Amino acid sequence: xxxxxxxxxxxxxxxxxxxxxxxxxxxxxxxxxxxxxxxxxxxxxxxxxxxxxxxxxxxxxxxxxxxxxxxxxxxxxxxxxxxxxxxxxxxxxxxxxxxxxxxxxxxxxxxxxxxxxxxxxxxxxxxx
Amino acid sequence: xxxxxxxxxxxxxxxxxxxxxxxxxxxxxxxxxxxxxxxxxxxxxxxxxxxxxxxxxxxxxxxxxxxxxxxxxxxxxxxxxxxxxxxxxxxxxxxxxxxxxxxxxxxxxxxxxxxxxxxxxxxxxxxxxxxxxxxxxxxxxxxxxxxxxxxxxxxxxxxxxxxxxxxxxxxxxxxxxxxxxxxxxxxxxxxxxxxxxxxxxxxxxxxxxxxxxxxxxxxxxxxxxxxxxxxxxxxxxxxxxxxxxxxxxxxxxxxxxxxxxxxxxxxxxxxxxxxxxxxxxxxxxxxxxxxxxxxxxxxxxxxxxxxxxxxxxxxxxxxxxxxxxxxxxxxxxxxxxxxxxxxxxxxxxxxxxxxxxxxxxxxxxxxxxxxxxxxxxxxxxxxxxxxxxxxxxxxxxxxxxxxxxxxxxxxxxxxxxxxxxxxxxxxxxxxxxxxxxxxxxxxxxxxxxxxxxxxxxxxxxxxxxxxxxxxxxxxxxxxxxxxxxxxx
Numbered sequence: 001x002x003x004x005x006x007x008x009x010x011x012x013x014x015x016x017x018x019x020x021x022x023x024x025x026x027x028x029x030x031x032x033x034x035x036x037x038x039x040x041x042x043x044x045x046x047x048x049x050x051x052x053x054x055x056x057x058x059x060x061x062x063x064x065x066x067x068x069x070x071x072x073x074x075x076x077x078x079x080x081x082x083x084x085x086x087x088x089x090x091x092x093x094x095x096x097x098x099x100x101x102x103x104x105x106x107x108x109x110x111x112x113x114x115x116x117x118x119x120x121x122x123x124x125x126x127x128x
Numbered sequence: 129x130x131x132x133x134x135x136x137x138x139x140x141x142x143x144x145x146x147x148x149x150x151x152x153x154x155x156x157x158x159x160x161x162x163x164x165x166x167x168x169x170x171x172x173x174x175x176x177x178x179x180x181x182x183x184x185x186x187x188x189x190x191x192x193x194x195x196x197x198x199x200x201x202x203x204x205x206x207x208x209x210x211x212x213x214x215x216x217x218x219x220x221x222x223x224x225x226x227x228x229x230x231x232x233x234x235x236x237x238x239x240x241x242x243x244x245x246x247x248x249x250x251x252x253x254x255x256x257x258x259x260x261x262x263x264x265x266x267x268x269x270x271x272x273x274x275x276x277x278x279x280x281x282x283x284x285x286x287x288x289x290x291x292x293x294x295x296x297x298x299x300x301x302x303x304x305x306x307x308x309x310x311x312x313x314x315x316x317x318x319x320x321x322x323x324x325x326x327x328x329x330x331x332x333x334x335x336x337x338x339x340x341x342x343x344x345x346x347x348x349x350x351x352x353x354x355x356x357x358x359x360x361x362x363x364x365x366x367x368x369x370x371x372x373x374x375x376x377x378x379x380x381x382x383x384x385x386x387x388x389x390x391x392x393x394x395x396x397x398x399x400x401x402x403x404x405x406x407x408x409x410x411x412x413x414x415x416x417x418x419x420x421x422x423x424x425x426x427x428x429x430x431x432x433x434x435x436x437x438x439x440x441x442x443x444x445x446x447x448x449x450x451x452x453x454x455x456x457x458x459x460x461x462x463x464x465x466x467x468x469x470x471x472x473x474x475x476x477x478x479x480x481x482x483x484x485x486x487x488x489x490x491x492x493x494x495x496x497x498x499x500x501x502x503x504x505x506x507x508x509x510x511x512x513x514x515x516x517x518x519x520x521x522x523x524x525x526x527x528x529x530x531x532x533x534x535x536x537x538x539x540x541x542x543x544x545x546x547x548x549x550x551x552x553x554x555x556x557x558x559x560x561x562x563x564x565x566x567x568x569x570x571x572x573x574x575x576x577x578x579x580x581x582x583x584x585x586x587x588x589x590x591x592x593x594x595x596x597x598x599x600x601x602x603x604x605x606x607x608x609x610x611x612x613x614x615x616x
Contacts, residue, residue, distance in 0.1 A: 035552070040607035064529070064546040064602045088608070 001030040002125070005096055009112055010121035011072040016096065019112060024073050027100040028060065028091060031125050037062040039088040044080040044102055051077065051104065053111055058101060060091065073111050075104040132191075132597070135184055136614055145178035172616070191597050193541050200519045201491075203512040203544040203556025204298070204346060206376045206398035208484075211468060214401065218463035221223050228455040232438050238459070239437035242429035245466040246413075252469075252477060253375075253392055254385025255415030260457045261425040265451055268393030268412025269304040269340075269371065274449045275391055275423040276338045276367045277308055277414060282422075282447070288337035288366070294323045295550055296345040298371050311338055317550070319345035321504045325356055332364035342371040343387070344378070344510035346501070346548040348488075348556065358388030367391065369419075375399045377485055377511035380478030390417040399480075400465035409458040411465060422447035427456045435604070483561035484511040491559050491568050498576035503551045512558035514551050521553045526582040526589050528553040533600060534581070534592035538574035 008016045014032035017024045033039070041061040051057055051071045058069040080102045084090060091099035117123065158166075168363050175391035176184075194200070200207040226238055246258040262268035273291070280288050294315045302312040311332055316324045323341075339361045343351045351357070363369055370384040370392035376399045384392045396411040397404035404410055410560055416424060426448045430440040439456075472480065488509040495515065496502055503514035517528045532542035544556040556607070581588045593599065 038604040040604060063607055065549050067549070 002029070002034055003096070004029065004031070004118045004122055004125075007120045008055055008096070008118065009072070009115035010118070011070065011115055012071050012124060013072075015070060015072045016074045017112070017115060019106065019109065022106050022109065024075070024104045024112075025080060025100050026057075026072060026102055026104060027095055028069065028097045029121070032067075033092050033095045033099070036060060036067060037064050039091050040074045042084040042091060042101070044084065045071075045077045047080060049077045051075065053114070058090075069089055069101060071104060072115055073103075073104050073106055074108060075106045078105045079103040112114050132188065133298070134614060135181070136172075136616075138176050138184065139174040140511045141175055143175045143177050143180075144200055145176065145181055147178055177446045184506055193536070198541050199559075199561050199563060199571055200366075200541040201543045201571065202216070202541070203348070203514075203558040204373055204547065205404075205544065206239060206395070206511075206558060206560060206593055207404075208398075208401055208560035209562040210401045210403050210464070211471070213471060214384045214464040215403075217467040218460050222223045223460070223463055225324055226459075228459070231435075232464055236437055238463075239429050239439070241463060241466045242456075242585055243431055243437055245462060245469065246429060247464075248469045249394060249413055249415060252379065252419040253372075253393060253394065253415045254381070254383030255389075256385070256411055256418045257421045257424055257430050258415045259424040259426070260411070260462055261427065261452050262393065262412035262414060263453050264410035264456055265373070265393060265397075265412040266304070268395075268414050269300055269369075270307060271412075271414050271425045271449060271452060272369050272391040272393050273304050273308040273310070273338070273340070275414070275420050275425075275540075276369065277310075278423040278447070279367065279420055280337055285365070287334055290335045291337055291369075292328065292331055292339040292361070292366070294328075294341055294345065296321065296323075296342070296347045296548060297340060298342050298346060299547075301340040301342070301369075301371060305340065315339075317347065320348040320499045321345065321507055322352055323357060325353050327362070329360050332360050332366065334365065336361065336364045336366035338367040338369055338390075340369040340371060342373050343384075344374045344512075346556070347551075348372075348509050348513040349504055349507045349512075350377070350510050362388065373398065376513065377481060377488075379481040379484075380474070381481040385415070385417065391415070396461060396465040401468045402464040407459055411458050411461040413457070413462075423449050425449050425452050456575055470475060480561050481511075484559075485509070487511075487559040487561060487563055487568060488513055488557070490565070491557065491571065494568070494572045495557075495575055498572060499579050500575060503554060511560070512556060514548070515555045515557065516551050517553040517555070520579075524582050524586050526586050528555055530589045530592065531555075531575075531578055531582070534578045534589045535574060536593040537595045538577065540571050540574050 008018050010016050014029050015026055016029050017026050039060055039062050043059040045057040053074045055071050056068050057071040060067050081100050195207055217505055226235060242260060249258045262271050289311055290313050291310040292315050293301050294317055296317045303311050315328045315331055317336060318324050345351055345356055358368055367390040368388055370389040372394040372435050375394055392415045393412045396402050426441045426445055428440045430438050432438060444449060488511050492509045492513045500515045501519060503516045520526045528545050532545045535542045547556055
């Protein structure tokens with residue numbers, strides 16, 4: 001079974017978000033990395049880019065597929081995980097920690113209510 | 129397991145293959161090349177005898193999995209047999225020795241073949257004009273969307289910034305739209321494989337430049353609402369692009385021009401049985417409706433009133449999107465397609481569509497009967513179909529990739545795996561019309577045996593292949609640490 005930490009929020013497109021002091025850290029779920037298989041390349045947005053919830057903000061690529069990443073929240077990209085350039089496998093190994101993708105300075109914390117809770121996300125995976 | 133040495137590792141100073149050595153260049157020719165452009169050191173070529181070269185490459189070719197040796201059901205790629213006769217005809221000395229800059233009067237035979245090929249393709253697709261200029265499918269797509277752009281630009285209609293693409297489309301479609309400066313808007317496909325028509329209508333608007341779709345789609349089913357889709361896009365002022373990847377299924381049966389498409393590219397290297405794989409060369413002719421005729425890429429073959437043939441180029445068609453290469457398409461590939469079309473004739477074309485569809489549906493039903501799961505069980509397959517091994521992956525830990533690798537041990541080339549992306553753990557299988565019933569039955573038996581193994585001794589499947597020159601390759605390492613050069 002894939003890990004779904006209770007304290008995070010999830011998008012239906014399999015990204016997670018963790019908010020601290022108005023900044024959301026974003027990554028892809030354990031379920032998503034498992035479905036993709038070993039990643040070989042991660043394309044990230046640029047720092048300073050302003051994004052709306054649902055915008056394409058990157059691509060994760062494995063040997064069998066390439067999949068777009070959508071920002072689960074709106075705001076400005078304030079940091080990207082540069083370690084992924086050399087070690088895309090961090091997303092596979094530690095999806096909720098060292099494998100995070102980017103951080104967004106939120107424009108509206110209320111948007112988090114649109115995201116799924118851990119239980120709701122689990123239910124979505126079970127129905128797939 | 130046999131390790132193959134590289135040809136460089138066979139090298140011995142002083143050995144040579146005289147028959148393959150380049151002619152020594154006379155000093156006066158050499159001195160014509162400026163000193164700063166001449167290389168300082170000799171190139172690092174292997175020094176081997178002719179016998180070594182012959183044996184080395186013959187042994188390598190014996191390791192190939194190829195349509196000439198095995199069933200090769202790569203979905204979305206139409207790996208059908210390329211008739212030897214078409215090859216022989218294209219190799220006639222008159223064609224081989226023709227220079228692309230030779231005057232038209234010396235190229236009448238070649239030009240007549242190209243003119244007739246344009247007409248065949250027009251007729252079989254129901255389009256109003258065809259250009260053979262694109263060198264490959266990707267270039268055909270580029271030319272097609274470039275024509276859509278030229279059409280809107282010529283009308284001063286510059287607000288059209290979006291191309292709609294169903295998510296069952298070929299991956300090249302969004303890439304082409306972006307290359308031509310458009311934004312891509314994805315349109316969802318419903319659980320039966322048809323486009324979500326309401327979502328499409330909602331996505332259409334004054335910003336719509338066009339829609340790109342493959343029909344039959346990558347889901348292996350024919351889009352049943354195509355007329356409604358064409359109407360919705362046309363009413364919004366957009367044009368319709370047909371990706372010809374799956375033309376094989378409808379050849380001689382339904383024509384993209386009659387479905388309402390404005391532009392189509394055809395992969396002659398798929399549908400018209402010219403060799404492909406290993407990178408080509410391909411041929412991606414484009415066909416257009418009336419309104420895109422002025423923009424066709426050049427050169428094209430034309431016929432004068434006196435019956436003689438000539439090139440049509442930008443001097444007489446100045447609205448053309450122009451040349452796509454130094455000359456026109458891959459001449460040898462176009463000739464093979466011409467002979468293929470000539471030898472099939474009208475009746476033969478219809479049989480291609482019928483038999484490729486019959487083969488796919490026969491194979492699908494038999495595979496379902498031995499326990500495979502169809503992705504769209506309620507739909508009739510077109511020329512290809514999708515199986516999903518999501519259940520096997522979940523319950524037995526045996527993935528589509530494991531089954532694909534195990535097929536090699538049964539002397540069957542694996543189908544396309546993990547494509548389209550919207551079906552988990554999938555195979556996309558396209559048998560084509562050139563396979564016999566016996567070949568299809570052998571594939572079914574192999575799949576039945578593998579499913580049995582997956583249940584009883586899953587490691588046989590998970591660790592396959594066992595009988596190939598190499599075991600399972602580390603494709604992750606190959607992608608992460610790509611290294612294509614050889615050095616001493």
